[in-house]
Amino acid sequence: MSLDKLKLSKPLVTAMTDAGFLTAKEIQAKTMSRILGGQDVIAVGPEGAGKTTTYVLATLMKLKYAFEEAPRALILVPDAEHVDHVLEQFKLLNRNSTFRILGIDSRGVVETQMNEITDGCDIIVAVPDRARALYLKLALNTNKIQLFIVDNAELIVKKGLQLPVVELANSAYKSQHLVFTEVLHEKLNHMISPFMKDSAATIEVDEISEQQAEVYQQMLYQVPNFRTKLNLLTLLLDDKEVFDKVLVFVNTRLTAQTVYKNFNNKTESEVSIYRPLFFDDFGFDNIDDFKEDPEARVLIVANENLGDLDIHGIPFILHLELPEQKEILIQRIIKHGDDDVVSITFSTDIELIEVKKIEQAIGQRMEIMELPEDLKIVDVAPKPKKKKVEDDEDTERGAAFHEKKASNLKNYNYSAGTKAKMTYKKKKGLS
Template sequence: MSLEKLKLSKRLTATMTELGYLAPKEIQSRCISRILGGQDVIAIAPEGAGKTTTYVLSTLMKLKFTTDEAPKFLILAPNEERIDEIVDKFFQLSKNKSLRIIGLRAGGSMEEEIEELVDGKDIVVATPNRARAIYLKLALNLNRIQTLIIDDADEIIKQGMQNPVRELAESCGKVQHLVYSTVEHQKLYDMIGNFMNENQALVEIEDLENETVDTLDLLLYQVPNFTTKINLLNHLLQDKEVFQKVVVFVNSKLTAQKLASSLFSNSKEEIAILNPLFYDDFGFEDIEDFEENNHSRVLIIARENTSNVDLSAIPFIFEFELPNEKEEFLNHLVKNETNADTVVLTFTTDLELPMVRKIEQAVGKKMELLDLPDNLLIYNPNTDKKKKVNQEIQDDPSRGGAFHQKKESNAKTFNYGGGEKAKMTMKQKKK
């Protein structure tokens, strides 16, 4: 598909060609015509898929020359770095140094920003908190907004800025809404559900790498919260015939200590920590000692201040927490002759799904999503605040239910099979 198919202006088409864009990306070919037609759009796509370029081109196409001081486009972004990237992209594609655009940065002078707004701007790029603060000072006029754009919605949610987004959207009234995110989950719809127009379009792009990396078996459990992760790990580790040697990754040494105290154990040595934070915690200084200890079954490793660890003799790796950088996850995923039977089980909440997508994009394939066990105890913070998780598991392990309602077509039953190396095979029963 050529750029001409996007029906951009000749000036924008020429600029895109000069910048090396010879053909539109999938998200551009599927979204721009909808945006120019006035439709609300929710676009789900990984990093690098072209989300920013898509709405910048659409905005420049819709932007008309005016001397009106009130802005016509409001773009909400999670941080100052993204604001600078968005403003730079507008100048790069428009080639108009006089473009009436402003970035409202949380660290800048609010008085100077208000003065610039009074002079007249067409496009405002801001964090939700900054935009709301200036709006409450009656300095951000939202009465003429035509399009509200929410960039990196998943990161905005992660930072807890849903309420300012809702308040600004309600203040804009009936406008076009464009929402961009790397993942789709319930928290996203909780934020935007009340203001999106009924004719909204959902566009999903799975832009995986062309080359697939030969990795270990990657399995994924999606859970609602941290406490349910603990419940799930306890539930799985009850099968001692299968899970004879397990490594569990967390991000910090403090989390490692807390997790070790939350796991059910029949002996002090069963749950160990690599280089424990406190003297009283049982642990090892190197993984070889863990492998040789017949009483130790689970080793918790904190990524904090921990260099590469040789996991070739470990049959199960639990990614209890996802790191901030995907490279920390990827460095022990490549399959070789010594670790070919190793299984990696990842636990993720909605807020961690963006990192899952980055990892999937990097290795060129999706993780296999598993159904949660039917008798897993799902922690509900609204009703279970005062309950002790470990005590609940010991007293009544059958309580609780699956996190989500399983579709009949997706219902799976898996069996654990053990061997001399205690590897796990997961097979779907034939009906």
């Protein structure tokens, strides 16, 4: 799409062209008119979709003139690296330094930053906790904020910075709110719901790269926490007929030991650890020994200092945790020869960021699987004490009971193991 369609000022179009941006990104085309029209917007798109450029352009268009006493745009980002990136984008498009833009993060001295703000600035790019500290010291005046922007919101949630974001947003109650994120999930919604207007538009750009390599069948289970992951893992692997030879990948050797101990009813050699941390845990130092042992069914492998591992010939690859480097997982799921393999990934809301990056890299979406009805969902949040109520139907059902959403209602049900078995049989040509 042409840049003219964004209805930018001529200086901004010139700045974009000079910077090498000759066409508008999809996310810019879908959000710019709404932002310039004053609507609250939640923009969801992958890395590289043009989210930062979108709100930089919108900020420069919305503010129109510079040199006010108090800042009129506050942009919150997760860390100092992102502060630098956003400042570079402003430098690229803020021709002739029309606006005074200030970066605030933990690398600066608080007193110096207080003086810089009070000297006057138009736009502040800051990490949430430092911005909140300056607000509490009365250095950051939010009364004239017109644009309150949260970028990389999913990383802000991952870092646990929700509280300062909400407090600052509520202080800038007259402003327009813009949220940019790679993924949208329950924890993120919980952060932004106190300040986003009911009329806010959610715009999602689902760009995905062309498939770079052929990969195995991909399945994804989304669960709330690690304890529920363990419950799901044991529930799936109870089906010994389907899951007859399985690799379970975790990130550390301590986690591998935790997962191993979670299999309470295992036989002596059924579940094992690759190069176990403790001598009394059953394990293998050579993966070929695991492959050849007919009694060995599940091998738990830690990514920690792992190196190369020949996993060919094993039909099920389970990632209980996502490795820090997506390339590690991608290398395991690239198809080799005629191997018939099912790859299953377990993800919490926080880990969905990494899932999206993997999907972008392989050019393929993971198939989201429905959680088994008999899965025990662990609630890690403390529960308020409740008075005992007799003859109450909800009490008899138990605290773990939840009404099914309408979108999940259906007239059939396959267990997770059956789904995996059906997929595996189909790939083997047995059905």
